[in-house]
Amino acid sequence: MTDTRDMLETSPTNVPCGVADVAAAIDACLSCVQVCTTCADADLAEEDVDELRTCIALDLRCADVCDLTARVLSRPAHWDQFVVHRLLQACVRTCTSCADECARHAAHHRHCAICEKSCRACAHACNALLESEAFVALQRVAGG
Amino acid sequence: MTDTRDMLETSPTNVPCGVADVAAAIDACLSCVQVCTTCADADLAEEDVDELRTCIALDLRCADVCDLTARVLSRPAHWDQFVVHRLLQACVRTCTSCADECARHAAHHRHCAICEKSCRACAHACNALLESEAFVALQRVAGG
Amino acid sequence: MTDTRDMLETSPTNVPCGVADVAAAIDACLSCVQVCTTCADADLAEEDVDELRTCIALDLRCADVCDLTARVLSRPAHWDQFVVHRLLQACVRTCTSCADECARHAAHHRHCAICEKSCRACAHACNALLESEAFVALQRVAGG
Amino acid sequence: MTDTRDMLETSPTNVPCGVADVAAAIDACLSCVQVCTTCADADLAEEDVDELRTCIALDLRCADVCDLTARVLSRPAHWDQFVVHRLLQACVRTCTSCADECARHAAHHRHCAICEKSCRACAHACNALLESEAFVALQRVAGG
Numbered sequence: 366m367t368d369t370r371d372m373l374e375t376s377p378t379n380v381p382c383g384v385a386d387v388a389a390a391i392d393a394c395l396s397c398v399q400v401c402t403t404c405a406d407a408d409l410a411e412e413d414v415d416e417l418r419t420c421i422a423l424d425l426r427c428a429d430v431c432d433l434t435a436r437v438l439s440r441p442a443h444w445d446q447f448v449v450h451r452l453l454q455a456c457v458r459t460c461t462s463c464a465d466e467c468a469r470h471a472a473h474h475r476h477c478a479i480c481e482k483s484c485r486a487c488a489h490a491c492n493a494l495l496e497s498e499a500f501v502a503l504q505r506v507a508g509g
Numbered sequence: 510m511t512d513t514r515d516m517l518e519t520s521p522t523n524v525p526c527g528v529a530d531v532a533a534a535i536d537a538c539l540s541c542v543q544v545c546t547t548c549a550d551a552d553l554a555e556e557d558v559d560e561l562r563t564c565i566a567l568d569l570r571c572a573d574v575c576d577l578t579a580r581v582l583s584r585p586a587h588w589d590q591f592v593v594h595r596l597l598q599a600c601v602r603t604c605t606s607c608a609d610e611c612a613r614h615a616a617h618h619r620h621c622a623i624c625e626k627s628c629r630a631c632a633h634a635c636n637a638l639l640e641s642e643a644f645v646a647l648q649r650v651a652g653g
Numbered sequence: 654m655t656d657t658r659d660m661l662e663t664s665p666t667n668v669p670c671g672v673a674d675v676a677a678a679i680d681a682c683l684s685c686v687q688v689c690t691t692c693a694d695a696d697l698a699e700e701d702v703d704e705l706r707t708c709i710a711l712d713l714r715c716a717d718v719c720d721l722t723a724r725v726l727s728r729p730a731h732w733d734q735f736v737v738h739r740l741l742q743a744c745v746r747t748c749t750s751c752a753d754e755c756a757r758h759a760a761h762h763r764h765c766a767i768c769e770k771s772c773r774a775c776a777h778a779c780n781a782l783l784e785s786e787a788f789v790a791l792q793r794v795a796g797g
Numbered sequence: 798m799t800d801t802r803d804m805l806e807t808s809p810t811n812v813p814c815g816v817a818d819v820a821a822a823i824d825a826c827l828s829c830v831q832v833c834t835t836c837a838d839a840d841l842a843e844e845d846v847d848e849l850r851t852c853i854a855l856d857l858r859c860a861d862v863c864d865l866t867a868r869v870l871s872r873p874a875h876w877d878q879f880v881v882h883r884l885l886q887a888c889v890r891t892c893t894s895c896a897d898e899c900a901r902h903a904a905h906h907r908h909c910a911i912c913e914k915s916c917r918a919c920a921h922a923c924n925a926l927l928e929s930e931a932f933v934a935l936q937r938v939a940g941g
Contacts, residue, residue, distance in 0.1 A: 367540060368623050372547040375620040377554045395539045396511060402583040403516040405857070409850045410521045410586035418841045422731035425837070425857070430736065432576065433721040439546040442554035443710035445750065448718065448743045455739040462733065476519040479512050549713070553706045562697045566875035569693070569713070574880065577865040587854035589894065592862065595887040599880045606877065655828060656911050660835040663908040665842045683827045684799060690871040691804040698809045698874035720864065727834040730842035764807040767800050 367392050369439075378442035382499035386490075387438055390453070393490035394435035397460060397483050401428040404467070404480040411474065420466050420477065427463040430456050431487060446507040453491045460488035511536050513583075522586035526643035530634075531582055534597070537634035538579035541604060541627050545572040548611070548624040555618065564610045564621065571607040574600050575631060590651040597635045604632035655680050657727075666730035670787035674778075675726055678741070681778035682723035685748060685771050689716040692755070692768040699762065708754050708765065715751040718744050719775060734795040741779045748776035799824050801871075810874035814931035818922075819870055822885070825922035826867035829892060829915050833860040836899070836912040843906065852898045852909065859895040862888050863919060878939040885923045892920035 370388035373380050380387055405424035408417040434456045437449060464484035471478035494500055514532035517524050524531055549568035552561040578600045581593060608628035615622035638644055658676035661668050668675055693712035696705040722744045725737060752772035759766035782788055802820035805812050812819055837856035840849040866888045869881060896916035903910035926932055 368544050368627060372544055372620060372623055375623065376547065376551045391543060395543060399535060399539060399579065399583055400512050400516050402580055403520065406584035406586045406854065407520045409854050414850050415846055418846050422838065422841050426725060426728065426731065429721055429724050433717055435543065436546055436717050437714060439543055440550035442550045443714065445747065447746050451739040451743040455736045458735050459733065476516060479516055479519065483512060550710065553710050558706050559702055562702050566694065566697050570869060570875065573865055573868050577861055580861050581858060584858065587858065589891065591890050592887045595883040599883040602879050603877065656832050656915060660832055660908060660911055663911065664835065664839045679831060683831060687823060687827060687867065687871055688800050688804055690868055691808065694872035694874045695808045723831065724834055727831055728838035730838045764804060767804055767807065771800060
């Protein structure tokens with residue numbers, strides 16, 4: 366259990382959409398940063414690094430995008446719906462691409478198998494937030 | 510339960526010191542990034558922001574230092590003992606300063622109370638790694 | 654003169670759109686990271702911190718979004734048009750908000766005056782890339 | 798010309814050591830983030846990726862360490878001598894390792910040649926700050 370949801374709830378400004386959804390997306394992003402960073406590091410030490418070059422590049426982008434997404438979602442008192450929306454879209458996309466590429470190596474490398482799972486979970490959590498009723502309502506107001 | 514330890518164990522290169530200690534430090538750092546980021550955001554929305562300015566500045570530094578420490582520890586196959594050592598020292602210091610400052614506001618702001626706890630846990634985990642037998646042995650070899 | 658354009662041109666894969674536009678956006682983003690980080694730090698030390706709280710929050714988001722945008726644009730060999738597009742949109746938005754807020758304090762605080770200028774320059778450079786012919790053509794192909 | 802020095806000089810709190818040295822270190826770190834990020838991306842697209850795996854790993858660490866060093870040095874009003882000292886040491890070390898590895902590939906890959914130069918410049922700027930009279934005096938006071 367992380368402190369994420371508790372922290373979001375202590376903010377003097379309410380989280381502008383479902384706090385459970387936001388907390389789940391943050392936690393999934395932070396896990397994904399860790400897993401993708403170690404997956405890239407492991408890939409670089411594998412004998413078949415030549416086959417893993419796309420995997421490494423996608424791991425790096427995924428870690429960086431998830432890192433920023435976690436930070437921006439962690440600032441509910443200064444929420445910008447447009448920025449959050451575009452970041453979540455970028456995050457779902459990059460997590461999905463990374464998961465698809467890791468899936469190709471999952472049978473040979475357990476780090477890729479775990480990484481596929483973590484990226485799918487993150488894409489799922491970010492997508493659930495994007496498609497949540499509260500988020501869609503905010504997006505409608507923002508004219509996005 | 511995070512995937513951190515599992516990921517570290519799938520690396521083709523062994524983690525050069527205790528894998529449980531490294532995983533614990535990574536997880537504590539990532540939690541601290543989240544908590545400090547939300548604490549700074551909440552502080553900025555509090556009526557007594559004037560009293561919280563040092564807290565905000567320390568939250569920001571702590572989040573950034575923990576973010577890098579988590580990344581560098583997540584790359585066991587390309588470990589540089591000197592770099593890891595200096596980062597862990599910086600991380601223990603900045604987490605401790607942030608915890609001490611949050612403690613001053615913990616009675617009025619629950620985000621500071623949670624943040625104090627998270628920073629102490631991170632300082633503790635990084636310090637445990639720094640003082641672990643395996644780490645001290647590596648440091649001796651590195652001549653650090 | 655930075656090495657950015659030279660570096661992009663040494664990539665074995667061509668930058669998929671105008672290299673001068675991409676280099677200009679990267680350099681503007683990196684300057685903006687620096688300026689926003691120092692502006693937030695200075696704001697936190699000003700007597701009128703109470704008036705500057707929104708400025709600080711926008712500085713922090715701007716620095717983080719620009720940091721990621723610079724990183725993603727710096728990887729031309731592994732370009733994802735969808736991700737780049739969404740990040741550039743988020744970057745233009747957050748730089749513009751930050752510039753508008755800094756403008757309100759520019760008369761009293763020279764760091765806010767410089768920061769306004771830097772954020773406008775970054776919004777301009779990212780927007781120029783977004784609206785460049787080559788980028789629009791890529792976006793059309795991507796179905797974006 | 799960057800705005801870095803101007804920004805540092807607008808801080809209500811004086812930079813605790815030579816502002817020109819701090820500005821030079823920040824600018825060198827930000828250039829190094831850019832160059833190392835593109836070098837790793839290019840390496841991953843080269844035919845001889847197998848020979849470049851160490852180079853990629855060092856580029857990634859160097860970019861991340863330089864990114865944090867630039868951020869921490871950009872906050873003069875909330876300077877922690879111990880943290881700055883340890884980060885500068887880590888930065889000099891990781892830039893030097895990266896430069897040495899890039900040097901091995903500089904004849905075949907122009908991105909490695911530029912990257913070597915950028916990493917040496919960053920190591921030099923951070924070392925100049927570390928060894929500056931004003932910094933050494935601060936370090937003595939801090940009990941180093």
